[in-house]
Amino acid sequence: MEPSDSALIDAVRRGDRQSFETLYxxxxxxxxxxxxxxxxxxxxxxxxxxxxxxxxHRRLPTFELRCRFKSFLYPVVKHLxxxxxxxxxxxLPEPRLPAAEPGTxxxxxxxxxxxxxxxxxxxxxxxxxxxxxxDALDVPLGTVKSRLHTxxxxxxxxxxxE
Numbered sequence: 001m002e003p004s005d006s007a008l009i010d011a012v013r014r015g016d017r018q019s020f021e022t023l024y025x026x027x028x029x030x031x032x033x034x035x036x037x038x039x040x041x042x043x044x045x046x047x048x049x050x051x052x053x054x055x056x057h058r059r060l061p062t063f064e065l066r067c068r069f070k071s072f073l074y075p076v077v078k079h080l081x082x083x084x085x086x087x088x089x090x091x092l093p094e095p096r097l098p099a100a101e102p103g104t105x106x107x108x109x110x111x112x113x114x115x116x117x118x119x120x121x122x123x124x125x126x127x128x129x130x131x132x133x134x135d136a137l138d139v140p141l142g143t144v145k146s147r148l149h150t151x152x153x154x155x156x157x158x159x160x161x162e
Contacts, residue, residue: 005069012060020060024053027069030126031077038081044088048080055080067135070126074136108158116151119144 003011003022011019028049035048055076056063065072109117122133130148134141 006065009060009063009065013063020057023056023069027073028053030070031073034074034077035081038078039085039088041088044084045081048077048084051080052077068128068132070128071132071136074122074126075138108155112151112154116147116154119147120151123148 003019005023005026008019008023012023031052032045032049035052036042036045039045039048052073056073109120112120118137119133122128122136123130128136130144131141134144137144
């Protein structure tokens with residue numbers, strides 16, 4: 001059985017380097033993919049990955065996990081990635097995939113405001129519960145519920161044509 005994130009963090013605080021490596025391996029792909037979504041460049045996303053875990057390493061002596069680890073990491077990654085994007089003078093790469101076709105779920109999601117898309121992603125892709133999303137976004141639980149309700153209402157009113 002895999003140790004919990006809390007157990008790994010406690011072990012790291014006691015000096016167990018292997019536990020930090022386990023946390024890194026457990027979340028590196030998710031962090032890198034999220035960073036890429038926000039900053040748009042592979043190299044920048046990899047830098048954000050390193051900066052995220054460096055930030056965590058610095059915080060560990062006094063860090064207490066009070067939520068799911070993804071709820072803690074999400075705002076860290078988002079902040080670092082958006083800051084890197086802001087400082088980068090490189091143009092965003094051309095999209096690798098064609099634009100979403102009208103009538104597809106991707107097209108409908110792209111039409112949602114960013115805050116609503118973010119809540120839908122955290123709920124249905126990252127599998128966070130509503131309170132964890134509120135913690136990750138640092139917004140009231142009612143805001144999360146409202147955004148999710150509105151987004152789902154929009155999606156229900158615009159069925160995807162197959």
